[in-house]
Amino acid sequence: MDLAAVVLFVLIVGLAIFPGWRVNDRVVTRWARSAGLELSAEGRDAAARYLRWSKRTRTAGGLVGLGVPYLVWVLSGTPGQWPFPVGFVLLGYVAGVLLVEFTVHRPRRNSGAALVLPRRLQDYLPTRWVNLQRGLAVVSVLLIGGYAIAPPHPYDTGPRFDGGVPGLVLIILAGPVIAGITEGLQRIIVNRRQQVAGSEDAQLDDAFRSNSVQALSGAGLAILCALVGSAAFTLAGPLQNNIAEYVLGLTGIVLFVATLFFWVGMAEPRRLRIRRLTDSRSPA
């Protein structure tokens, strides 16, 4: 058994027995408080179910993202070190977020009732995070484009991008595509049908949506930070300029830390945005 298999085994067992899995009353109360909700017994049950499945599907998705590339690597007999697939782990995690959002937690069906309040992305996610998603996409294009046109480093050998020009275009477009897909999924979640029978239903449903939208934003920002961080590190070498090298290197380090911050921090947001029923006024 090699090191990668041991790491996988420890991760799977560790996550299975991790105490953070358990969704008890305290966890539900903390979650409800983060959305400013006072829940009835029925509402607490619905919230506990959502949170329990949310943890399960996200973790399972992440593990699938980790395990499948490992199996492919072992079965294909590719030589060299196991490439730790951060991107696939995040993709699996996103699949888990979507699975729970679209399958688990809607208590009411065909109630014929609706809130007379519009649902907009900024009702569930602070605008600064949406802007950051878009901004990182633009920065990734600039950095990768800059690397493509920078003069070659003396120690550079071989092709700068695998796959030539199509490969370059693919890498340059990666940031905008990731940001676009993230925002698109967030808008789908916000706009999907809301079936309610009362105020509590509506606010609980809003809190679920906000949780999913913020978790998606966390994953999207994490992927974008990893991409831009890698681009910053890669560009630092060919520039051969001490100041630029330090700035880009530092940027890369900050962005790698930010990857973890966004992924972990926004998975369980401290504050969930929901629409307030008592303050319905919004700019026309």
Place this chain on the structure above:
Amino acid sequence: MILQVDPRSAVPPYEQIRVQITGMIANGVLPAGTRLPPIRQLAKDLGLAGGTVARAYRELEADGSIATRGHRGSHVMAPPEQPTSPRVDEALASAARAFALQARQLGADAARALRLAEQAFDALET
């Protein structure tokens, strides 16, 4: 704040939407400037065709209750001076007649029907 449409009612769904939104505006639940949900979103939530909600919005615009400004959506206008317009009275009378007829067909007396109507009003407040 919650809009309820009964598909079995004799009152057409667009009229149910119109009457309820007019009531919310008159009661101050929806103050002037409040943005209304887009037609497609409200229709999806209520399980109705887009045209049904669009007709309700058109009627509300004709009343002067709401205004629509292109892609900025529909928002509530200041409520009329009078607490109820003749149009609202007329619609309420029509809805009341349909309710009374249905109650009679179901064998309920006026007291029982009115008690249930009050309960329905109470449920809307919560």
